[in-house]
Amino acid sequence: MNKEKLLHKLQAFFDPAQKRKKRHREELKKILKSLKKKERKISDKIEQADDECLKKLYQTELEIIRLQRKKGIDVLQQLRENKDSTD
Amino acid sequence: MPKTLLFVVVPLLSYGFWLSDEFKGIAAGIAIFIFGMLSLEQGFKAFTGGMLERILQKTTDTIWKSLSFGIVSTTLMQSSTLVSIITISFLSAGLLDLAAGIGIIFGANLGSTTGAWLIAGLGLKVKISTYAMPMLVFGVLCSFQNDKQLKGIGYILTGLGFLFLGIHFMKESFETFENTVKLADYAMPGLKGLLIYTLIGIIATMIMQSSHATLVLIITALSVHQITYDNALALAIGSNIGTTFTAIIGSLSANVQGKRLAGAHLLFNLLTGIIALIFIREFIIAVDRIDAALGIAVTDNTLKLATFHSLFNLVGVAVMLPFVNHLVALLEKIFAEKRPNLFRPKYLNPSAIGFPETAAESVRLETIHLYDHGIHIILHAFGLRKRSLSDQSDLKQLIKQNNDLVEYDIDAGYEKRIKGIYSAIIAFIGQANSAWEMKQSPNLALLRDANRTLVEAIKDTKHLQKNWARSRTSKNQATIDEYKKIAYQIVSLIQQIEQFRREIAENELPLLSLDVLKAMIEDEDMRMNRSIDTLIRERKITPETGSSLINDSTYMYNIKKNLIKTAETLFVNDNINAIYIEQQLALNEVEIKEVVQAVDAPITDNP
Secondary structure, eight states: OOHHHHHHHHHHHHOHHHHHHHHHHHHHHHHHHHHHHHHHHHHHHHHHOOOHHHHHHHHHHHHHHHHHHHHHHHHHHHHHHHHHHHO | OOHHHHHHHHHHHHHHHHHOHHHHHHHHHHHHHHHHHHHHHHHHHTTTTTHHHHHHHHHHSSHHHHHHHHHHHHHHHTOHHHHHHHHHHHHHTTSSOHHHHHHHHHHHHHHHHHHHHIIIIIOOOOOGGGGHHHHHHHHHHHHTSSSHHHHHHHHHHHHHHHHHHHHHHHHHHTHHHHHHOOGGGGOOOHHHHHHHHHHHHHHHHHHHTOHHHHHHHHHHHHHTTSSOHHHHHHHHHHHHHHTHHHHHHHHHTSOHHHHHHHHHHHHHHHHHHHHHHHTHHHHHHHHHHHHHHHTOOTTOHHHHHHHHHHHHHHHHHHHHGGGHHHHHHHHHHHTOOOOOOOOOOSSOOGGGGGSHHHHHHHHHHHHHHHHHHHHHHHHHHTTOOGGGGGOHHHHHHHHHHOOOOOOOOHHHHIIIIIIHHHHHHHHHHHHHHHHHOSTTHHHHHHHHHHHHHHHHHHHHHHHHHHHHHHHTTOSOHHHHHHHHHHHHHHHHHHHHHHHHHHTGGGOSSHHHHHHHHHHHHHHHHHHHHHHHHHHHHTTSSOHHHHHHHHHHHHHHHHHHHHHHHHHHHHHOOSOHHHHHHHHHHSOOHHHHHHHHHHHOSOOSOOO
């Protein structure tokens, strides 16, 4: 690691705004993970459901979670891009 | 009247009716009279919010104006009883304040003395009962009109008609009694005569419901020397006290303000009567001097009686007028307004305003308190209790089997459970905002919104309740089913919010999970509209019922959306950072609608 990179890392370590952004990214990743877990669970439920009504209810829930995840991934992407541009 | 008392009164009255036809007539007269009072009050209410207030305000804004109003109106109507009961109904309808009402009553007493002059001087008497029949006919005709003011006039005329008819019935039924009262046979001198004749005057007026009628008797008897001048004066004093009885009956159906006025009427006439009795000698001397000045013959006892009647009422007004405000205070104390048992805020402490986070949390807890009361009202509107929410399978059954036709009074529920707490929250937020100008303000703004959306949900439930209650007696099964669906969907959402609330600690993504409930609302709305269209198309319901259903399904949609909004603010608040991120991921209305339309399938199984 050269001196310049080390300096950047140190600066980032002491910068509260950077720290906040990092925490934000981590929280977001955690939420995305939970959503992924939920998505799998609902998919399993759809497969097991016999009742057509229930199946469609799960389907809607699944679509909602997918869209929420998609939005989350976009936000994470943006945060990463911002991070890269400041580095 | 308490229900238990009915069990005593009804058999007693029935026995009385069986015993005596006169008694039946009197009781019917009183019942018709009270019904007239109610109708009159309803009629005056039609004019509230405009012209009548302006007229009354202009003519009664000072005590002198009220007094003059009372004098003029009683002189024109020739019935202080009528003016006093109309004033009671004005007061009950909130068109007058008590002080103005008292002024009118004082004036009415003075105005009624013109009757004695007319009877004694001109032998005139306006017989009010002859107006009853045309008034009833014109009144009923007007009350069938759609125009609010014409309808109001109709109710007033019908009310007056019934009042007159009631008095007429009472008079007719007492005719036998009236004929047996031979005043000339009982002439009595001195103090004993004064007191006994005052009492006779009171009783006779109470029975005949009109001081005019008593005065006719007195003046006639006096003119043919059947009674002495002294006894006639005592009878006039008695009639002045007895006339308050009608106002007291009138106040039975009135609110506390009406009762206060009837109390003022009784106090004034009683006190005036006592003054007249104590200073009877002085009054007699004064009457002689006044009549001498007016050129009235010393032997003309009937006009002397009219002078006496005017004089002692004038003295009563002069004595009582400076104490009107004291009288108001006394009556307000005697007839204290019963305040409903209101629910009060539990968490709002003024000392918390200095600590922004504590204050915001207090408002949140108080709003949750309010939410619970709001849910109580909404559930009761559909004939359910909060404990009904414990089991979903029971819920459908409960709505299906709910045959309780008693309509829950949402307005009373709102006054009792919401208004006090809601006002306190709004006042607290206002104080906090002006004290801080700081970071908690956005939280408070959200909480204020949560309060507002909850109150909107309650008000929409009120609009919905009318048709919901009506649908339960409908003979059309499709209509009944649709309204049951509406009730089920609202109650079911409340149940799911309650479940969400209970399981919030284990919910990793609370805010995002609410998107599913929001989607459910959109889906149900879509399906409801589709179902109504189908029912109209297949002629299972009339287009009129269809339009009501469309309106009510819109109310339902708004109720559910407002409840979700309130729940979102109130119950999702633990990890602020995570919530901020969840907010970024949560779907907006358009996105939710797109998902629902894409799946386009029923989400829940409705009853």
